[in-house]
Amino acid sequence: MxxxxxxxxxxxxxxTHVRVVENRRGSRYYLCELSLTDNRFVKYPSLPVAECPGFEHETRTVED
Ligand code: SF4
Structure with missing residues (x-):
């Protein structure tokens, strides 16, 4: 799947540029790591993000 x-x-x-931050209450925040080096991006983008010039699909594979 x-x-x-x-x-x-x-x-x-x-x-691939997101860092998911979760607080103790279980709220989840999506931090854009491109924002740390490129001011075109905001640290916490307003969701949902439909289009983004920095988007790169993560290549991580899920292992069994
Ligand atoms: S989609 Fe865009 S805003 Fe979201 S993490 Fe990736 S680069 Fe940042």
């Missing part, structure tokens, strides 16, 4: 984007989050959910 392939991993699709989370519709509530959009592209960030499958982007």
């Amino acid at each position: 392939s991993r699709g984007a989370d519709p509530g989050v959009g592209l960030c959910s499958v982007c």
Whole structure:
């Protein structure tokens, strides 16, 4: 089964540049790591992200 984007989050959910931050209450934040070096991007993009010039699909494979 392939991993699709989370519709509530959009592209960030499958982007190689995202860092998912979870707080103690279980809230999840999607931090765009491109924002650290490129001011075209905001640290916490408003979700869902439908289009993004920095988007690169993550290449991580899921192992059994
Ligand atoms: S580059 Fe775009 S799609 Fe990727 S994490 Fe940043 S805002 Fe989201």
